[in-house]
Amino acid sequence: MNLVDIQNVLDNASFATLGVATLSYWVYAAFKKPKWISDLASIGMSIAALTTTGLLVARWIESGHPFPVSNLYESLFFLCWCICAVHVGAEWFSRERLIGVFTAPVATLLAAFASLVLPANMQTSAPLVPALQSNWLMMHVSVMILSYGTLLVGSLASIAYLWVTRKAKNLELRGSSIGTGGYRRVDKAETVQSEPKTSPQTSYAFQNAEGGTLTMETEAPVATALQTSSLADILDNTSYRLIGLGFPLLTIGIIAGAVWANEAWGSYWSWDPKETWSLITWLVFAAYLHSRLTIGWQGRKPALLASLGFVVVWITYLGVNLLGTGLHSYGWFF
Amino acid sequence: MTSNSFKKNLFWLGVQRELLSILGSLPLAITLFLVIALCSTVGTVLPQQEGPQYYQQNYPDQGKVLFGFLTWKVILALGLNDVYRAWWFLALLILFGTSLATCSFLRQIPMLKSARKWRFYDNPKRLKKFALFTEVPATLEQLIQEFQQKGFQIHTEGQKIYGHKGLLGRVGPIIVHVSIILILLGGMLGALTGFKTQSMTPDGEQFDFHQLTSPGPWTVAPKWQVKVNRFWIDYRPDGSIKQFYSDLSIIDTDGKEKARKTISVNDPMNYDGVSLYQASWGVDSILFRVNDTPWVKIPMRPLEQVINGKETWGAIIPLDNNDQAKMVLATNGLQGTVQAILFGAKQPIPISLKPGVPAELTPSLRLEVKGVTGATGIQSKKDPGTVLVYTGFGLLMIGVMMSYLSHSQVWGFAKDGVVYFAGRTNRAQITFEREFMSVASNLQNRQSGPSDVIRAEPSALSKEPRR
Numbered sequence: 001m002n003l004v005d006i007q008n009v010l011d012n013a014s015f016a017t018l019g020v021a022t023l024s025y026w027v028y029a030a031f032k033k034p035k036w037i038s039d040l041a042s043i044g045m046s047i048a049a050l051t052t053t054g055l056l057v058a059r060w061i062e063s064g065h066p067f068p069v070s071n072l073y074e075s076l077f078f079l080c081w082c083i084c085a086v087h088v089g090a091e092w093f094s095r096e097r098l099i100g101v102f103t104a105p106v107a108t109l110l111a112a113f114a115s116l117v118l119p120a121n122m123q124t125s126a127p128l129v130p131a132l133q134s135n136w137l138m139m140h141v142s143v144m145i146l147s148y149g150t151l152l153v154g155s156l157a158s159i160a161y162l163w164v165t166r167k168a169k170n171l172e173l174r175g176s177s178i179g180t181g182g183y184r185r186v187d188k189a190e191t192v193q194s195e196p197k198t199s200p201q202t203s204y205a206f207q208n209a210e211g212g213t214l215t216m217e218t219e220a221p222v223a224t225a226l227q228t229s230s231l232a233d234i235l236d237n238t239s240y241r242l243i244g245l246g247f248p249l250l251t252i253g254i255i256a257g258a259v260w261a262n263e264a265w266g267s268y269w270s271w272d273p274k275e276t277w278s279l280i281t282w283l284v285f286a287a288y289l290h291s292r293l294t295i296g297w298q299g300r301k302p303a304l305l306a307s308l309g310f311v312v313v314w315i316t317y318l319g320v321n322l323l324g325t326g327l328h329s330y331g332w333f334f
Numbered sequence: 335m336t337s338n339s340f341k342k343n344l345f346w347l348g349v350q351r352e353l354l355s356i357l358g359s360l361p362l363a364i365t366l367f368l369v370i371a372l373c374s375t376v377g378t379v380l381p382q383q384e385g386p387q388y389y390q391q392n393y394p395d396q397g398k399v400l401f402g403f404l405t406w407k408v409i410l411a412l413g414l415n416d417v418y419r420a421w422w423f424l425a426l427l428i429l430f431g432t433s434l435a436t437c438s439f440l441r442q443i444p445m446l447k448s449a450r451k452w453r454f455y456d457n458p459k460r461l462k463k464f465a466l467f468t469e470v471p472a473t474l475e476q477l478i479q480e481f482q483q484k485g486f487q488i489h490t491e492g493q494k495i496y497g498h499k500g501l502l503g504r505v506g507p508i509i510v511h512v513s514i515i516l517i518l519l520g521g522m523l524g525a526l527t528g529f530k531t532q533s534m535t536p537d538g539e540q541f542d543f544h545q546l547t548s549p550g551p552w553t554v555a556p557k558w559q560v561k562v563n564r565f566w567i568d569y570r571p572d573g574s575i576k577q578f579y580s581d582l583s584i585i586d587t588d589g590k591e592k593a594r595k596t597i598s599v600n601d602p603m604n605y606d607g608v609s610l611y612q613a614s615w616g617v618d619s620i621l622f623r624v625n626d627t628p629w630v631k632i633p634m635r636p637l638e639q640v641i642n643g644k645e646t647w648g649a650i651i652p653l654d655n656n657d658q659a660k661m662v663l664a665t666n667g668l669q670g671t672v673q674a675i676l677f678g679a680k681q682p683i684p685i686s687l688k689p690g691v692p693a694e695l696t697p698s699l700r701l702e703v704k705g706v707t708g709a710t711g712i713q714s715k716k717d718p719g720t721v722l723v724y725t726g727f728g729l730l731m732i733g734v735m736m737s738y739l740s741h742s743q744v745w746g747f748a749k750d751g752v753v754y755f756a757g758r759t760n761r762a763q764i765t766f767e768r769e770f771m772s773v774a775s776n777l778q779n780r781q782s783g784p785s786d787v788i789r790a791e792p793s794a795l796s797k798e799p800r801r
Contacts, residue, residue: 094764127570133577134600229764237764244761248734255727264600266611266715267530268723269521271418273378280371287367294360320378 003062010055011115014080017048018108025100038097045091045104049084052077052111063125067138073123075145076114079317082149083107086242090153094238096231098164102156136260143256144278147249148313151285154242155313158306161235165300168232236299239306240292247285254278277316284309358436366430373426377417380409389415431518438511446504449741454494456747464745464756466770472777474748477755480773481744495755497744503761506736513729520722526550528717536618536709537565540585543714556608556716558592559585565710567615569669578612580710607716614711617647617665620672621704629704632663641666653678668708674701742766753777 021044028038055077060068069078087103114123128137229237257275262268269275288305291297356362381388386406395405413420461467478488478495486497529549533541542559549555563581570576577598584593584605595603602611616636621629634647641664648664659678665671674693676683685693685701692702740762746755755773759766 127574129575131599136600229767234764237762241762241764244738248731248738251734252731255731259724259727262720263602264611265613266602266609266713266717268720271377271382276374276378280374283367283371283374287364287371290360290364290367294364 003058006058007055007062010051010058011077011111014048014051014055014077015108015111015115017044017051018080018084018104018111021045021048021100022104022108025097025104028097029101041100041104042088042091042097045084045087045100045107048107048111049081049088052081052084056081059125065125065128067142068125069141069145070128070132070137071122071126073114073118074125075141076110076118078142079145079149080107080110080114082146083110083153086150086153090157090238090242093241094157094234096234096238098160098231098235099153099157099238102160102163103153106152106156131264134260134264136256136263140253140256140260143249144253145317147246147253148317150242150246150249151281151309151313154239154246155306155310157235157239157242158303159310161232161239161303162300162307164235165232236303239303243285243288243306243309247282247289250278250282250285254282273320274316277312277320281309281312281316284312354436354440357433358440360437362433363437366426366433370426370430373417373423376414380414380417382418383416386410427518431515434511434515438508442504442508442511446508449498449501449504449743452489452491452496453745454491454496454747455745456494456749458754461745461754461756464758466758466767467754467756468770468774469752469754470774470777471751471781472748472753473751474746474753476777476780477746477748477753477773480776481746484769484773486742486744493749494747495745497746498742500739500741500759502736503739503741506733506739509729509733510737513726513733516722516726516729520719520724520726522719523722524550524717524719527552527554528715528719529553529555530713530715530717532613532711532713534614534616534709534711535560535562537562537707541712553716556606557587558606560610560712560714561585561591562710562712563594565615565708567668567708569667573670575667578615578710580612580712582610582712607718609715611713611715612710613713616709616711617668618707618709620649620663620665620706622663623702623704625698625700631707634663634665637664665706668706672703672706740766742769744770 021041024037024041024044028041056068056074059074063070069075083103084107087100087107090099090103091097254275257278258268261270284305288302288309291302291305381392389406389409393400393404393406393409395407399405409415413422417423455461458469474490474493474495478490478497481488481495481497484499486499488495488497490496527550529543529546531543531546535541540559540561543555546553546555561583563583565578565580567578568576579596579598581596582594582603583591586592593603593605597603597610597612599612602609604610617634619631619633622632623629632649632651634649637646637648640646644666646664646666648662651661651663653659653661653676659676662673662675662677664673664675672687672689674685674687676685676695683695685695687693687701687703689703689705692700694700738761740759742757742759742762744755744757746753748754757766757770
């Protein structure tokens with residue numbers, strides 16, 4: 001088997017695995033059982049992360065480019081890899097499987113678009129045009145796509161949050177950065193209701209009430225009940241941390257692009273459509289990060305801004321190229 | 335000071351304070367982010383920097399008006415033809431910068447100051463106000479140990495402790511704000527004192543900086559000239575372009591060469607604060623003759639149409655007075671053949687001319703091309719603001735990474751063999767919660783022996799799957 005065959009196999013395998021993972025997440029979200037199907041979903045995402053890694057490595061060896069992101073096909077699969085990898089990290093961090101309901105289909109669509117919709121001549125690797133022959137290419141493009149992946153998963157967590165809290169009123173989250181959230185809720189009644197799972201109590205196992213109240217039962221002086229995060233809190237904070245991670249990456253990616261442009265063309269900023277939209281993305285997520293500091297803005301409003309960010313990232317990544325003008329119009333079929 | 339003027343001062347002081355607090359407020363910041371974002375989209379949808387005729391043709395004020403209001407008059411009046419240089423867009427950016435600075439002084443620095451203060455509490459009621467609060471039978475030393483293991487810096491005062499980590503997470507946003515102000519200032523400096531210009535120069539000729547397209551009000555144009563010693567293109571075997579090269583010399587007013595370098599895309603030349611970039615290229619002329627006439631230089635112009643999927647340059651040579659017989663010369667670049675097409679006969683006659691190889695049409699008519707001369711598109715730029723902008727870039731990257739850190743604080747005290755402790759963090763709530771739980775359960779385990787350790791592991795906090 002040569003490298004091109006390996007790529008074809010891995011390409012199809014990624015798409016198939018992601019499709020299975022998506023279905024598993026949806027089945028599990030709908031019926032809340034069986035447990036193994038949620039495991040299958042998680043394993044599917046991990047396998048997809050590995051197969052896309054293999055695909056990119058095979059492409060890397062074959063093309064001999066400093067980094068295997070030089071056309072749309074490669075960039076789609078790199079973004080797909082980013083989403084899978086960030087998803088695996090987010091699932092591990094949040095210990096929540098709900099995010100997969102939203103991330104898995106996005107990764108599947110990316111893989112499907114790259115391997116089924118793109119014409120075959122655009123899937124093969126090609127030599128780089130003069131403008132892209134620079135070490136900055138790797139720095140700029142890889143960091144940008146990494147930031148897109150992180151921001152997309154982060155905003156999907158916010159969309160999951162909006163889904164979970166769609167019927168809730170009077171949300172009060174603890175995730176605010178000014179510290180209001182650092183204080184105790186007056187009303188312990190939680191917003192996200194589902195039957196509390198009472199595990200058999202022994203001396204002081206932590207009881208994980210779904211409502212988010214965690215009690216420590218001790219024989220010793222009765223410990224004050226610790227309030228911990230509910231599902232909504234967890235999704236909210238996962239989203240915040242991911243966007244908080246994607247934002248520096250986006251900043252570094254834009255700066256790398258600006259410095260590259262200045263070294264190559266003599267202008268660090270030229271209001272090219274792609275540049276402008278990356279700035280718009282930056283501004284929208286900056287608004288999100290600041291909205292979390294604002295009193296009275298916790299909960300759904302920042303999540304709505306993050307969802308807006310989700311749309312804006314797609315415009316920046318793909319939509320701008322539909323215009324077909326500007327510095328970023330090579331390497332694309334539009 | 336009379337009491338009246340004192341009152342007046344007090345009034346203005348109040349107004350000033352009110353204005354500043356609005357200027358530094360978060361809702362204004364968020365509004366500015368979104369408004370600037372929205373205005374920026376305009377320039378990516380509406381064609382920018384076209385001539386007035388373009389807008390008159392495409393956005394008429396009679397008949398079908400786009401969205402019912404978007405006529406060329408509106409576009410030109412609002413400066414939508416050049417959004418990013420419109421006065422109101424620049425005003426927005428200035429407001430943005432002012433808001434950033436105000437926010438730093440009014441909010442961030444006081445917050446950092448208060449975050450740096452060590453506070454101690456010994457009243458359970460005070461601690462209970464925190465969402466994360468608990469009490470465990472243990473000693474103060476054990477509590478300190480546990481928090482230190484989690485990376486907290488602990489300060490003690492009697493039986494009270496205060497611990498913190500991630501204070502840099504409060505410094506980061508201040509650096510971010512300062513760096514963005516630097517970038518904005520650098521951009522302004524560049525616009526006021528710099529210049530940027532494009533020139534298309536044929537191989538072997540010179541260009542200077544007498545006519546700058548849009549210099550800033552305080553721009554000083556260089557006196558020296560640039561000579562293009564040679565311009566050439568490297569092609570790949572398949573005919574695609576690999577790289578462009580221009581061999582440039584700087585010539586001073588006395589005609590002396592001061593510096594020389596061969597530039598290519600991604601490898602510019604710097605001289606006297608001016609950078610020279612390989613930006614574009616074209617075909618300038620071809621040397622052509624018929625039979626044994628002297629070589630004639632025929633200027634080539636870019637053609638609208640694309641031939642062979644590539645840009646094409648061409649020239650038309652009339653062969654008679656009534657525009658019937660003519661010859662068209664066309665080429666895709668500096669390499670390969672020149673196409674000559676003769677019109678006037680019944681059928682146009684195409685001829686491929688390879689440089690240096692004469693093509694015999696008839697025994698008495700011979701066409702020959704000696705060579706194709708290219709023109710190099712050089713972008714020249716001087717931007718004294720770059721230093722500020724790059725400093726801003728560097729600081730911005732550092733600041734924005736620091737801002738990921740979460741500033742966590744814990745308070746605790748010991749009383750009658752029980753430790754009471756509480757804590758909070760500003761970003762990583764989930765992680766902090768787990769740390770806090772782990773401290774609480776470790777302290778419990780120390781008291782009750784290792785047999786319960788497993789059950790009290792913090793991972794038991796949330797059993798997957800939740801939902």
